[in-house]
Amino acid sequence: MKSAVYTKAGQVGLAEIDRPQIEAPDDAIIRIVRTCVCGSDLWSYRNPEIEEGHSNSGHEAIGIVEEVGEAVTTVKPGDFVIAPFTHGCGQCDACRAGYDGTCDRHIDTNWSGGVQAEYIRFHFANWALVKIPGQPSDYSEGMLKSLLTLADVMPTGYHAARVANVQKGDKVVVIGDGAVGQCAVIAAKMRGASQIVLMSRHEDRQQMALESGATAVVAERGEEGITKVREILGGGADVALECVGTEVAVEQALGVLHNGGRMGFVGVPHYNNRALGSTFAQNISVAGGAASVTTYDKQVLLKAVLDGDINPGRVFTSSYKLEDIDQAYKDMDERKTIKSMIVMD
Numbered sequence: 574m575k576s577a578v579y580t581k582a583g584q585v586g587l588a589e590i591d592r593p594q595i596e597a598p599d600d601a602i603i604r605i606v607r608t609c610v611c612g613s614d615l616w617s618y619r620n621p622e623i624e625e626g627h628s629n630s631g632h633e634a635i636g637i638v639e640e641v642g643e644a645v646t647t648v649k650p651g652d653f654v655i656a657p658f659t660h661g662c663g664q665c666d667a668c669r670a671g672y673d674g675t676c677d678r679h680i681d682t683n684w685s686g687g688v689q690a691e692y693i694r695f696h697f698a699n700w701a702l703v704k705i706p707g708q709p710s711d712y713s714e715g716m717l718k719s720l721l722t723l724a725d726v727m728p729t730g731y732h733a734a735r736v737a738n739v740q741k742g743d744k745v746v747v748i749g750d751g752a753v754g755q756c757a758v759i760a761a762k763m764r765g766a767s768q769i770v771l772m773s774r775h776e777d778r779q780q781m782a783l784e785s786g787a788t789a790v791v792a793e794r795g796e797e798g799i800t801k802v803r804e805i806l807g808g809g810a811d812v813a814l815e816c817v818g819t820e821v822a823v824e825q826a827l828g829v830l831h832n833g834g835r836m837g838f839v840g841v842p843h844y845n846n847r848a849l850g851s852t853f854a855q856n857i858s859v860a861g862g863a864a865s866v867t868t869y870d871k872q873v874l875l876k877a878v879l880d881g882d883i884n885p886g887r888v889f890t891s892s893y894k895l896e897d898i899d900q901a902y903k904d905m906d907e908r909k910t911i912k913s914m915i916v917m918d
Contacts, residue, residue, distance in 0.1 A: 574589070574590060574591075574592045574690060574691040574692050575587050575588070575589060575590075575690065575691050575895060576588055576590050576628070576629065576687060576689065576690035576691070577629040577631065577689035577690065577895070577898045578625075578626050578627060578628060578629060579617060579618065579623045579624070579625070579626070579627045579628075579629065580625055580626070581623065581625060582618070582619060582620055582621045582622075582623055583618065583619065583903075583906075584899060585618065585629065585898050585899045585902050586898075586899060587895065587896065587898065588626065590690075592691075592692050593692055593693060593694035594694070595640055595641075595642050595694070596694065596696075597642060597696060598642040598643045598644035598645075599642050599644045599645055599696065599697055599698055599699045600641070600642040600645070600694055600695065600696055600698060601638055601640070601641045601642070601645055601648065601694075601695045601698035601702060602638070602639045602640040602641075602692060602693070602694055602695075603634070603636040603637065603638055603639065603654065603656055603692065603693050603695050604636050604637045604639050604691065604692055604917075605634050605635075605636040605688070605690065605691060605692065605693060605917050606634075606635050606636045606637060606653075606709050606717075606917055607634065607635050607636075607717055607718075607720075607721045607914060607915065607916060607917065608631055608633060608634040608688050608689050608690075608721075608914075608915045608917070609631070609633050609634075609721060609889065609912060609913060609914045609915055610631065610689070610898075610901050610902055610905050610912065610913040610915070611630075611631070611632065611633060611725060611726070611752075611912075612751045612752065612753065612905070612912075613630070613818075613841045614629070614630045614631060614902070615902070615905060615906055616841070616843065617629075617630045618902050618906060619906070628686060628687040629686070629687055629688070629689045629690075629898075630686055630687075631685075631686070631687065631688040631689035631690075632658035632684060632685035632686055632688050632724075632725065633656075633658055633685075633688060633721065633724035633725040633726070634656040634685075634688045634693065634721070634724055635653070635654065635655055635656065635705070635709075635717070635720050635721050635723075635724065636653075636654065636656060636693075637651065637652070637653055637654075637708075637709075638650050638651065638652045638654055638702075639692070641698065642698070644699060645698050645699045646699060647698075647699050647700065647702065647704070648698070648702050648704055652704050653704070653705045653706075653707060653708050653709060654702045654703060654704055654705060655702070655703040655705060655720065655723050655724050655866075655870055655875070656685065656688070656693065656695050656702065656724055657685075657701055657702075657703065657723075657724055657725070657728070657866035657867050657870070658684055658685045658688075658724060658725045658864075658866060659673060659674045659676070659683055659684060659685075659701065659863055659864065659865075659866045659867065660676065660679055660682070660683050660684070660685070660695070660696060660697040660698075660701045661673025661674070661676040661679065661683065661697070661700065661701050661865070661867055661868075662676050662677075662678045662679060662697060662700055662701075663700030663701070663867070664678075664700070665677035665678045668700075668868075671735075671865050671868050672862075672865055673701070673865045673866070673867050673868050674732070674862060674863030674864045674865045674866065675862055675863055679697055682696070682697075683697075683863070684863070689895070689898060689915060690895075691895070691917065700867065701866075701867050702867075703723070703866075703867060703870045703871060703875060705720060705875070706879070715884075715886055716878070716886070717886070718886025718887075718888075718889045718914060719878045719883070719884055719885050719886030720875075720878060720886075721886070721889070721914065722752070722756065722885040722886055722888060722889075723866070723870050723874055723875060723878065723885075724866065725864070725866065726752040726753050726755075726756050726885070726888060726912070727756045727759070727760075727874055727878075727883075727885040728864040728865065728866040728869040728870060728874060729753050729756065729816075729839050729864040729866075730753050730754070730755070730756025730757035730758070730759060730760045730814075730816065730839070730885075731756065731757075731760040731763070731864070731869050731873070731874060732837070732839050732861075732862075732863075732864035732865060732869070733753075733757045733760065733814040733815070733816060733837035733838065733839040733861065734757060734760035734761050734763075734764050734812075734814060734837060735760075735764075735837070735865075735869075736837045736860035736861055736862075737812045737813075737814060737835040737836060737837030737858075737860060738812075738835055738858075739760070739761050739764040739765070739766055739812050739814075739837075740764065740765060740811075741764070741765030741766075741767075742765065742766075742767045743761075743764075743765070743766045743767065743811040743812050744766070744767060744768045744770075744806045744810045744811045744812070745761040745766040745768065745769045745770070745810060745811065745812045745813075745814065746769075746770045746771075746772065746802055746806075746810040746812070746813045746814070746826070746829045746830075747761065747769065747770070747771045747772065747782075747787070747813075747814045747816060748772050748813060748814065748815045748816060748817055748822045748825050748826050749772070749815070749816030749817040749822060749840060750771060750772070750773035750774075750775055750778035750779070750782065751778075751816065751817075751911060751912070752888040752911055752912040753816040753839060753840070754771065754773075754778075754782075754814075754816040754817075755778070755781055755782055755785060755885070755887075755888050755911070756885050756888065757814045757816050757839075758771060758782045758785045758786055758787050759785050759786060759883050759885055761786070761812075761814065762785065762786030763873075763877070763882075763883065766786075766812075768788045768789070768805075768806060769782075769786055769787045769788050769789075770787065770788065770789045770790070770791055770802055770805055770806065770810070770829075771783075771787045771789075771790050771791070772790075772791050772792075772794070772798060772802070772825065773790055773791075773792065774792045775908065777890075777911075778911060779792075781887060781888075781911070784887075785884075785887070789805050791805070794821075794825065795825075796828075798825065798829075799825070799828040799829055802829045803829065808831055809829060809830050809831025809832070809834060810829045810830050810831065810834060811830075811831070811834055811835065812830075812834065812835050812836070812837065813825075813826035813827070813829050813830050813834065813835075813836045813837075814826075814836075814837050814838075814839075815836060815837070815838040815839070815840055815861070816839055816840050817840040818840030818841045818842050818843050819840070819843055819844065820844040820846075822840060823836075823838065823844075826838070827851075827852065827855070827857060830855065830857060832855045832856055832857075833855075833856045833857075834855070834857055834858075835857070835858040835859075835860075836857060836858070836859045836860070836861075837860055837861050838859070838860075838861035839861050839862070839864065888911050888912045889911075889912050889913070889914040890910045890911045890912065891904055891909070891910035891913050891914070892913075892914045892915075892916050893913055893914070893915055893916070894915070894916060894918075895915055895917060898915065901913035901915060
């Protein structure tokens, strides 16, 4: 079968690899229908030390179950499913508390990889896979896009809002205008925010966020951006949602909050030296991590998509065949598209 691989920094190609097989009783083999490129994949794509032939870091898909291990009872061959990027067990303390993104039982094995391929082996499948009613042919392309977001970016945006406890009437600032930031805007609106300010420098992304529920946009950064946000909100924000993963973005998020505010961070951190002591004088609450994909899809998000209440699929602004995977990465890296979707035959 064909699978994307990194050929060198800034380049992705295809390799012929063995089709995955059932290896454990709770495995499932899934034929991919749609997959995509994540903003976090670009960190590997840009890595000058990436090894030629290294498996792609793709981790989002919807597809058809082809085969299941003997312990899998929740899905069967032929089912149309969301393959979350996380693999919670549903039974440990973390999962039962709604934090299956960091399952207690699957430490270091809880995340997908190599999903930009024709087939994948999804481990710990019994609880984590989310069944979609019907078959792909029952849905429009726009709906398939929204269903694909439920593998990562929509639950991740929702996770930022949930762990920061966005409540009705809150004033919210979203840091980051990529797919996760766009979904964080949707999530903040779902949870009743009265004002949602997106910090963005890109007109197309600003417009998308305004259509999804943002009430204002701030293009400035640093102290100038913080001042502008506070002018718009009439003071500091109740909540900041950090959807980038850099220390600069964290500084921006902390800067827009009033004392006693709350920050939810879901950008994969590319810093190791952020000291919590710096928030002590502000009484800031900080929470974040990997999204609880299965929990949110089963409890809230799949129904919201199927009912047409939210349309997160708009973040896919370009589509490609698997053979065009290098262009899919390149266009995201050059900000020519917000998020690249890969359409499988």
